[in-house]
Amino acid sequence: MSEIYHIPAMLTETIEGLNIKPDGVYVDVTFGGGGHSRAILEAGAGHLYSFDQDKDSLRNAIDDERWTFVHSNFRYLRNWMDYYGIEQIDGLLADLGVSFHHFDCPERGFSFRFSAPLDMRMNQTAKRTAADVVNSYSEEELAQLFWLYGELKNGRGIARNICKARAQRRIERTEELVENLTPTLSSREGGIHILENGEIEVPAQYKKDLARLFQALRIEVNDEMGALREMLVAARDMLKPGGRIAILTYHSLEDRLVKNFLRSGNLEGTIEKDFYGNILTPFEIIEKGRTACAEEVERNPRSRSAKLRVGGKITPP
Numbered sequence: 001m002s003e004i005y006h007i008p009a010m011l012t013e014t015i016e017g018l019n020i021k022p023d024g025v026y027v028d029v030t031f032g033g034g035g036h037s038r039a040i041l042e043a044g045a046g047h048l049y050s051f052d053q054d055k056d057s058l059r060n061a062i063d064d065e066r067w068t069f070v071h072s073n074f075r076y077l078r079n080w081m082d083y084y085g086i087e088q089i090d091g092l093l094a095d096l097g098v099s100f101h102h103f104d105c106p107e108r109g110f111s112f113r114f115s116a117p118l119d120m121r122m123n124q125t126a127k128r129t130a131a132d133v134v135n136s137y138s139e140e141e142l143a144q145l146f147w148l149y150g151e152l153k154n155g156r157g158i159a160r161n162i163c164k165a166r167a168q169r170r171i172e173r174t175e176e177l178v179e180n181l182t183p184t185l186s187s188r189e190g191g192i193h194i195l196e197n198g199e200i201e202v203p204a205q206y207k208k209d210l211a212r213l214f215q216a217l218r219i220e221v222n223d224e225m226g227a228l229r230e231m232l233v234a235a236r237d238m239l240k241p242g243g244r245i246a247i248l249t250y251h252s253l254e255d256r257l258v259k260n261f262l263r264s265g266n267l268e269g270t271i272e273k274d275f276y277g278n279i280l281t282p283f284e285i286i287e288k289g290r291t292a293c294a295e296e297v298e299r300n301p302r303s304r305s306a307k308l309r310v311g312g313k314i315t316p317p
């Protein structure tokens with residue numbers, strides 16, 4: 001297992017965007033390795049509630065009386081804040097997706113680089129695994145999710161291969177999924193090559209599509225878009241006037257949702273105007289899709305797809 005749980009992306013820019021108020025109440029809905037949470041506390045937050053649905057993240061617990069860990073999906077933000085007696089918050093951060101830990105921990109099944117059970121659950125107690133999705137969805141449903149969440153051009157062909165393979169026997173492991181994307185390789189060379197340490201050897205030309213295929217399944221298994229939608233609405237309603245919401249996104253679908261939500265204040269992205277044609281929105285846009293600088297990408301290549309969006313809750317007139 002990797003020693004590094006996670007390296008936070010765009011740390012300075014995110015903390016600047018949150019404009020931390022001393023004694024303010026903040027929420028980090030994606031605790032992970034705790035890098036952002038620590039920085040929020042160092043910047044002087046009065047109290048910080050950090051959510052993570054993966055109990056492994058608790059190994060990064062922060063010893064500070066201003067800190068509370070919430071082991072839950074962030075879609076239940078409102079319920080948990082009610083539980084703690086918090087009606088309004090000064091700021092919220094969401095650094096979406098998974099931690100390095102998930103990719104680097106072979107047995108969790110998030111990576112096509114390792115032979116492992118096809119799992120991909122962020123919450124280890126959730127019922128549905130990636131194997132359940134792969135074996136129970138229809139060919140059409142698989143094709144749609146590969147296109148929608150992975151933008152895979154050959155998603156339909158992969159879905160067909162999967163359905164053919166699973167008619168023989170249930171698909172249970174990462175390497176079986178890899179084989180479905182690399183059928184020519186398997187037939188010519190007698191299957192993909194798994195090294196003694198469990199690493200799967202994949203020719204470079206397949207890596208991009210495999211990353212997209214695994215991403216699509218991960219998003220579906222964890223209902224990432226559904227959780228994001230519910231959390232955005234709760235955050236909008238709980239944010240104090242002058243409060244900030246900072247979101248780091250990593251793929252176009254979630255980025256588009258966040259962008260439209262901050263612009264319009266609703267999930268449909270419908271812009272409403274007043275009698276004079278002024279846009280009615282609860283947010284002013286502070287950051288509109290800032291990306292990591294070249295130096296950061298060099299130091300932490302996984303930050304290259306991060307986009308930072310920050311909205312400030314408008315004080316009503």
Ligand SMILES: C[S@@+](CC[C@H](N)C(=O)[O-])C[C@H]1O[C@@H](n2cnc3c(N)ncnc32)[C@H](O)[C@@H]1O
Pocket residue numbers: 006007008009029030031032033034035036037051052053054057072073074075095096097098099122227228
């Ligand atoms: C990109 S990492 C966050 C890293 C963190 N900012 C840091 O500095 O280490 C995302 C984390 O959020 C968690 N997560 C993702 N979706 C979640 C959800 N819907 N509810 C709760 N936790 C979630 C994942 O388990 C993962 O640990």
